[in-house]
Amino acid sequence: MLSKRLIPCLDVRDGLLTKGVKFQNNQDLGDPVEAARLYYEAGADEIVFYDITASAEGRSLFLNVVERVAEAIFIPFSVGGGVSTVKRMRDVLLCGAEKVSLNSAAVRNPGLIAEAAEAFGSQAVVLGLDAKKVPQSARVPSGYEVVTDGGRSPAKLDALAWALKAEKLGIGEICLNSIDADGTRDGYELELTRLIAENVEVPVIASGGAGSPRHLLDALTEGQASAALFASIVHYKQYTITDLKRYLHDHGCPVRLV
Amino acid sequence: MKSEFLAIIDYKAGNQTSVRRALRHLKIPAEVTADPERLKDASGIIFPGVGAAGQAMAALKEAGLDCAIRELVGAGRPFLGICLGCQIMLDYSEENDTRTLGLFPGKNLRFDKNSRDESGRTIRVPHMGWNTIRVKSSSALFDGVEEGHQFYFVHSYYPNPELKHLLATTYHGGEFCSVFGREGTWAVQFHPEKSGRPGLRMLRNFYEYARRGGGSGC
Numbered sequence: 001m002l003s004k005r006l007i008p009c010l011d012v013r014d015g016l017l018t019k020g021v022k023f024q025n026n027q028d029l030g031d032p033v034e035a036a037r038l039y040y041e042a043g044a045d046e047i048v049f050y051d052i053t054a055s056a057e058g059r060s061l062f063l064n065v066v067e068r069v070a071e072a073i074f075i076p077f078s079v080g081g082g083v084s085t086v087k088r089m090r091d092v093l094l095c096g097a098e099k100v101s102l103n104s105a106a107v108r109n110p111g112l113i114a115e116a117a118e119a120f121g122s123q124a125v126v127l128g129l130d131a132k133k134v135p136q137s138a139r140v141p142s143g144y145e146v147v148t149d150g151g152r153s154p155a156k157l158d159a160l161a162w163a164l165k166a167e168k169l170g171i172g173e174i175c176l177n178s179i180d181a182d183g184t185r186d187g188y189e190l191e192l193t194r195l196i197a198e199n200v201e202v203p204v205i206a207s208g209g210a211g212s213p214r215h216l217l218d219a220l221t222e223g224q225a226s227a228a229l230f231a232s233i234v235h236y237k238q239y240t241i242t243d244l245k246r247y248l249h250d251h252g253c254p255v256r257l258v
Numbered sequence: 259m260k261s262e263f264l265a266i267i268d269y270k271a272g273n274q275t276s277v278r279r280a281l282r283h284l285k286i287p288a289e290v291t292a293d294p295e296r297l298k299d300a301s302g303i304i305f306p307g308v309g310a311a312g313q314a315m316a317a318l319k320e321a322g323l324d325c326a327i328r329e330l331v332g333a334g335r336p337f338l339g340i341c342l343g344c345q346i347m348l349d350y351s352e353e354n355d356t357r358t359l360g361l362f363p364g365k366n367l368r369f370d371k372n373s374r375d376e377s378g379r380t381i382r383v384p385h386m387g388w389n390t391i392r393v394k395s396s397s398a399l400f401d402g403v404e405e406g407h408q409f410y411f412v413h414s415y416y417p418n419p420e421l422k423h424l425l426a427t428t429y430h431g432g433e434f435c436s437v438f439g440r441e442g443t444w445a446v447q448f449h450p451e452k453s454g455r456p457g458l459r460m461l462r463n464f465y466e467y468a469r470r471g472g473g474s475g476c
Contacts, residue, residue: 003388256388256408
């Protein structure tokens with residue numbers, strides 16, 4: 001039986017690890033390659049790296065991180081943040097990442113998804129979808145609006161409609177991040193998670209709000225997510241990946257125990 | 259003359275980095291190549307496969323690799339097909355309605371997205387993530403692999419070989435074949451190079467088998 005995946009997320013700036021709360025006041029944690037290796041050993045099923053660098057120098061430092069990570073861990077890992085061209089995707093994939101997530105760039109240019117899926121296969125293309133709760137309206141009938149640029153800009157796009165469209169264009173997976181829940185540690189936005197997971201065929205990774213093992217369980221059962229992404233709860237050693245998996249296992253949720 | 263390295267077939271210029279990295283980590287000598295002549299020198303061949311069945315077959319033919327693979331496998335050269343490389347070892351794929359290598363009889367079929375998992379929900383396609391394998395027939399490839407070990411899968415089609423070639427199965431809306439072949443010619447649907455320790459163990463098993471001269475003493 002297919003296991004639910006647990007995915008620690010590492011934010012990288014200028015080649016170093018950070019962890020942001022609500023995308024602001026990031027603080028450095030250290031070497032992303034070392035962190036990846038530790039999480040690999042600890043039983044992470046996959047790792048996500050977000051490049052939050054703005055400069056060109058930072059971007060090449062990031063490629064170097066990707067390459068070193070690929071030498072150190074033997075599980076899939078994906079890369080997101082600032083990927084806006086097929087060329088950049090190719091660079092990242094050739095450095096050894098399994099998947100690349102497209103976010104704001106895909107909102108601006110949906111054709112990029114089809115282009116990427118054609119070039120690398122759907123399994124390599126993840127849609128990074130940041131959503132925010134808004135009053136339901138004709139334009140946003142689901143009550144969740146897509147936001148871009150790290151949550152700053154409303155895209156005037158319905159989150160469900162966008163997920164369905166991106167699926168048709170060829171994404172292989174959706175990493176669904178609730179901007180409202182992100183950094184709160186109050187739990188994933190279950191209503192949003194379930195809404196998207198129920199309506200698309202591709203796997204959905206729940207993101208934003210993880211603060212306890214119970215939150216993961218809820219996202220993976222009630223929220224119908226295939227995977228749960230988290231950061232602070234493991235970065236600050238509050239829980240180990242084994243703790244989280246043991247809890248899920250004990251509550252009847254299929255996980256890979258190592 | 260054969261020398262002690264594994265050839266990794268790459269007909270798409272540099273796309274097979276993960277298998278190469280995993281072998282390097284295991285300190286197994288390996289070389290990425292699309293040259294049919296170079297394959298003949300290797301003690302074993304790994305064929306990861308990439309993209310869709312139609313394009314992959316077209317690329318193999320263009321490089322003259324289809325004939326080389328058939329010939330070498332026919333002569334007993336140890337061979338490991340991974341993911342699409344596994345599917346292509348059968349004789350047909352529903353993906354792009356493609357005639358494939360035909361090293362084993364059987365077809366690749368698409369997952370039926372209306373089938374249901376153990377909890378009664380319709381399955382997701384692609385089958386993406388970690389899943390267990392149930393060994394049906396023992397094999398040198400499985401040395402050190404235990405019941406409950408999981409492997410990383412990502413695919414929308416699955417191989418359906420003849421029962422006598424079935425080596426292991428996995429469950430996703432029904433039982434499907436995840437490993438098939440015969441001793442020395444193996445096809446695995448998952449990615450051993452991305453499956454942590456048990457996956458690395460399988461790659462090592464393959465190398466050890468190839469290094470011994472395919473068990474045939476040659």
